[in-house]
Amino acid sequence: MTEQQRKTQRKTHEVPEGKAEASLEPVQLSITDLTGLAQVVDLASRRGAFHAAEMEQVGAYYNKLNAFLVWFKSQQEEATEGEEATAPAPEAQE
Secondary structure, X not given: OOHHHHHHHHHHHOOOOOOHHHHOOOOOOOHHHHHHXXXXXXXXXXXXXXXXXXXHHHHHHHHHHHHHHHXXXXXXXXXXXXXXXXXXXXXXXX
């Protein structure tokens, strides 16, 4: 790496003044974002984007993410079913 490349790389990692406060805000991730990420990893692996030596680690992260998404979906379904079961029955109209 040349000295110019090192300088450029350092500049890209510096936080401009006034932006430091904004960068302290937490990043918001939704279930939709995580589902999209799982789809990207799946697609990239099918297209050969990862070397064979990397596949085990990528697969482990994918499996962990996918297991979380499946768990989350089952929790949502249970909550929805619970709300439907406890909701009052509509009154019959005469």
